Amino acid sequence: MDKYYYYQYISILIATIAFMVWFVWRYSSSRNSICSHNNPKCQPATAAGSTDIIVVGAGVAGSSLAYALAKDGRQVHVIERDLTEPDRIVGELLQPGGYLKLLDLGLEDCVSEIDAQKVFGYALYKEGKSSKLPYPLENFHPDVAGRSFHHGRFIQKLREKVAFLPNVKLEQGTVTSLFEENGTVKGVQYKSKDGQDLTAFAPLTVVCDGCYSNLRRSLCNPKVDVPSCFVGLVLENCELPFSNHGHVILADPSPILFYPISSTEIRCLVDIPGQKVPSISTGEMANYLRTKVAPQIPPELHNAFLASIEKGNIKTMLNRSMPGAPHPTPGALLMGDAFNMRHPLTGGGMTVALSDVLVLRNLLRPVKNLNGTLALCKYLESFYTLRKPLASTINTLAGALYKVFCSSTDLARIEMREACFEYLSLGGIFSIGPVSILSGLNPQPLSLVLHFFAVAIYGLGRLLLPFPSPKRMWIGARLISGASGIIFPIIKEEGIRQMFFPLTVPAYHRAPPVIV
Structure with missing residues (x-):
């Protein structure tokens, strides 16, 4: 009987050891196959699970997002193609609404010590005439105003703030592709500064690699x-x-x-x-x-x-200009100019980016564990809706104003341009309303539409008073038609429902799910 138990014990021990050897071999080969799925040379940059979020790009959106998430205790890996100071001719004017977002993120000191200038409004010129359009800042702290600066200096200050946090890894490297498995983004493949092919893994990858993004086609339907x-x-x-x-x-x-x-x-x-x-x-x-x-x-x-x-x-x-048209992908999200662009005439890009960062930060705060990929993807779909009122208002205003401000030989367009200048020059609500929208202080989609058509009606009144003529009535009709032809296609591209009815969101978006 003792010999029987002895042989049984030996058999169980051998089976256990064999199972452990098989398990280790199986795990090792699966990791190797994952790593070599697209590139046989790639190596894991960090141990799986050690990073919560990968941020691709360290511009305005990427740097501020990394800072906000790291301050909330997340482990963040930022990969930026070039960490030297950028030299651009746009991204130099931050509207007051954007400055308020900067305050909310705790990044207001990034516009100090770079010789940034306070901006209190606009001056509009047309054929020798001028009109001053101040920002409506009476109800804000005296420090609240626009800021203008060298773009590169601002970016470097943001990166310094990010690099200072112990739970952020800021690395120079070129992301070549998203790493996907069964339709889920598991991380990114990238070349390090010294030319190594690496793979970084995280439950969530946020792509903020700018207007020249080579990753956006994997995550949206770009119409640039x-x-x-x-x-x-x-x-x-x-x-x-x-x-x-x-x-x-x-x-x-x-x-x-x-x-x-x-x-x-x-x-x-x-x-x-x-x-x-x-x-x-x-x-x-x-x-x-x-x-x-x-x-x-x-x-x-x-x-x-x-x-x-x-x-x-x-x-x-x-x-x-590019309206945001995402197709939600588990494990990944698009932000910044990689996702949504507008004509830079109104200087609204950084305001939109910082607003998006705040929306995403607030969405992620109640989520304890990011590994529930499918549930997280469904939850984060609400990001694209919650950002719409501010982003779409600024986008629509930029596109509409650019078309109105361009000169034309068409009489109706000429009248619309003249009406816009005179309407804004009236002061009071006629300038405060549009300027508060432009500055990001009161981005209301309905208010934008009302002011836009108020300009058209004002132009119609200029034509018909004191005595209408058939020609003037015809031009007026074309003016109203032209105004509709300018703004409605932009609104359609931005999404009518999301822009005007942002609260029409499925219930599982409004209440954070329990992700374990």
Whole structure:
């Protein structure tokens, strides 16, 4: 009997050891097959489960999101293609609404010590006439205003704040693809700074790799439009006609912008419709700026503008617009310019990005464990709806204003442009309403639509009073029709239901699920 139990014991021990060897071999081979699914050279960058969230990109959206999530105790891995200071001619004006978001995130010190300038409103110019449009800041703390600055300095301050947190890994590397398994994003594949092929794993990957994103096609249906191009110059040793204000000149063929980016420098952005611009290298661009643009510049800035052309430091950038059209993917989310862009005329991009960061941070706060991938995906679908009122209002305003502010030979469009200038010049609610929307202080979709058609009706009144004629009545009818043709297609692209009825959200979105 003792020998029987002895052999039984030995058999169980051998079976147990065999099972353990099989399990270790099986786990090891499955991990190797995952890692080599797309790239046989890739290696895991960190142990699975050690990172809660991967953030691709360390621009405005990526850096501020990483900071917000890390402050909430998440382990965050940020991968940025280039950690040197960026040099861009947009992303230099943060509206007051965006500054309030910066305050909510605890990042307001990122606009200090970079010679950022306070901005208190706009000045609008048209054919020698001007109108001052202040931000409605009376009910806010004196520190609340717009901020304008060198884009690269602001980004570096954000990155410094992120890198200081112990639970953030900020790494320079180029993300080549999302790592997917059975339709779920498990992480990213990327090349490190020294050329190694690596894979990073996390329950959630947030893609914020900017307007040139090479990952967005995996997560949305991009419809990128390029309505125009900005030509950027820096003016020195001059003062704006209205200090601490952005200046918009309704020029021919499209607007020209001026705003301070430091105590001694003024940014000038010349909009050129279409995707083709005069060549810089052949001198075509300099000649275009001297002969076509300079005569339309306010006298106070004319000499500095010509001097800037002579220095030759001219840069160009395509202006892109793209409505957010995601297809929800378990394990991944799109944010920033990788997901949604609008014409930069109104300077609303950073306000939208920071607002999106706050929406996502607040959504994730009650979620203790991010590993419930399918439940998390369903829950995070509400992000795309909750962001809509602010984002869509700013997007729609940017697209509509750009079309109205561009010059045209069409009489109805000419009247709409003139009506818009005069409407805003009336002051009171006629300027406070639109400017509060533009500044991100009161982004109400319905208010935007009402003001837009109030401009059209004001234009109609200008035509019909005191005595209407058949020609004027015909132009007025085309003006109303043209206004509808401008704003309604933009609203349709943004999503009518999400924009105007954001509370129509499934119940499981409104109450955080228990994810364990």
